[in-house]
Amino acid sequence: MKIAILPGDGIGPEVMREALKVLEVVEKKTGKTFEKIFGHIGGEAIDKFGDPLPEETRRICMEADAIFLGSVGGPKWDNLPPEKRPEIGGLLALRKMLNLYANIRPIKVYRSLVSISPLKERVIEAGVDLVTVRELSYGVYYGKPRGIDEEKGFDTMIYDRKTVEYIARTAFEIARNRRKKVTSVDKANVLYSSMLWRKVVSEVAEDYPDVELSHMYVDNAAMQLILRPSQFDVILTTNMFGDILSDESAALPGSLGLLPSASFGDKNLYEPAGGSAPDIAGKNVANPIAQILSLAMMLEFSFGMVDEARKIEKAVEMVIEEGYRTRDIAEDPEKAVSTSQMGDLICKKLEEIW
Ligand code: NAD
Numbered sequence: 451m452k453i454a455i456l457p458g459d460g461i462g463p464e465v466m467r468e469a470l471k472v473l474e475v476v477e478k479k480t481g482k483t484f485e486k487i488f489g490h491i492g493g494e495a496i497d498k499f500g501d502p503l504p505e506e507t508r509r510i511c512m513e514a515d516a517i518f519l520g521s522v523g524g525p526k527w528d529n530l531p532p533e534k535r536p537e538i539g540g541l542l543a544l545r546k547m548l549n550l551y552a553n554i555r556p557i558k559v560y561r562s563l564v565s566i567s568p569l570k571e572r573v574i575e576a577g578v579d580l581v582t583v584r585e586l587s588y589g590v591y592y593g594k595p596r597g598i599d600e601e602k603g604f605d606t607m608i609y610d611r612k613t614v615e616y617i618a619r620t621a622f623e624i625a626r627n628r629r630k631k632v633t634s635v636d637k638a639n640v641l642y643s644s645m646l647w648r649k650v651v652s653e654v655a656e657d658y659p660d661v662e663l664s665h666m667y668v669d670n671a672a673m674q675l676i677l678r679p680s681q682f683d684v685i686l687t688t689n690m691f692g693d694i695l696s697d698e699s700a701a702l703p704g705s706l707g708l709l710p711s712a713s714f715g716d717k718n719l720y721e722p723a724g725g726s727a728p729d730i731a732g733k734n735v736a737n738p739i740a741q742i743l744s745l746a747m748m749l750e751f752s753f754g755m756v757d758e759a760r761k762i763e764k765a766v767e768m769v770i771e772e773g774y775r776t777r778d779i780a781e782d783p784e785k786a787v788s789t790s791q792m793g794d795l796i797c798k799k800l801e802e803i804w
């Protein structure tokens with residue numbers, strides 16, 4: 451079990467440190483050990499090697515079973531040419547190299563954090579615990595022909611059966627370990643690519659009789675996420691619709707510091723949904739929960755350690771319910787705990803509940 455660990459820039463190394471403490475607890479409790487290989491990416495890799503994704507990092511990633519990333523970027527490197535910047539030359543290049551086809555973004559609103567959600571209490575109290583499964587490598591962002599001249603710009607939204615089948619299976623498999631509900635989001639009343647999408651998703655559903663499938667138009671889904679987010683378990687959708695809906699749902703918990711993500715491809719990549727947060731980097735105030743929950747996703751999806759992942763999620767939830775807050779989620783910043791204190795609290799809770 452080999453993990454490529456790329457802490458990156460900004461708060462990346464700080465929150466990564468806490469996630470690795472949690473991994474240590476898992477190792478101690480299970481007796482399993484992970485081989486951890488550290489690599490450089492983003493701005494810090496530019497500073498050391500003049501390259502945001504050095505050859506050595508590429509090699510480490512291709513030899514690993516999973517890639518665990520902090521975050522990249524910061525104002526120091528913003529004036530470089532686009533392809534040399536941490537985001538494009540580092541992270542986007544890594545994503546491309548891994549042939550990622552699905553992005554998985556779980557969103558959970560903790561009961562005791564209802565007050566920091568932008569939604570009303572009565573909406574959140576019904577429980578928000580959903581995951582978006584977004585197709586990542588086809589659709590209108592990549593379809594050809596595409597182009598622009600002085601008079602027109604055009605794109606092509608295209609989906610083939612194989613792509614839809616693959617992403618649909620990913621969503622149904624994830625639903626099996628959750629509340630067994632898939633909502634497939636499309637625009638099949640208008641778009642031909644969505645008509646095929648809906649047909650193929652319905653066919654795949656026949657292989658998963660234990661999972662309930664429903665279909666929803668994307669305009670309605672955008673509205674339902676605000677009106678009644680508790681109705682969703684797994685949202686399965688296309689590249690562009692997923693881009694928009696996953697950011698919309700990311701607003702529900704009230705802080706990016708709570709949101710993990712996973713992307714599936716030749717190798718799976720696990721990283722927080724937020725960025726390098728240069729405004730708070732180096733101050734030991736960042737929320738490590740997004741990184742810690744990304745670790746839980748890695749254990750579940752790359753190493754089949756579902757129980758261990760659930761234990762980490764439970765420990766995080768208990769620490770939050772006990773009232774501990776980093777600054778981003780604290781009503782009173784004076785009472786906030788630091789990044790490392792939050793990590794220690796979660797480790798301690800995990801040991802207790804194991
Ligand atoms: P950001 O996500 O870094 O920050 C947005 C806001 O959320 C900030 O106020 C930040 O303090 C807060 N935040 C984010 N994560 C947090 C955490 N764990 N705990 C507490 N607060 C947190 O987005 P940005 O400011 O637009 O971008 C900053 C840099 O990050 C840029 O260079 C950008 O290109 C890069 N970026 C990287 C990634 C990535 O590595 N995956 C993603 C997005 C942005």
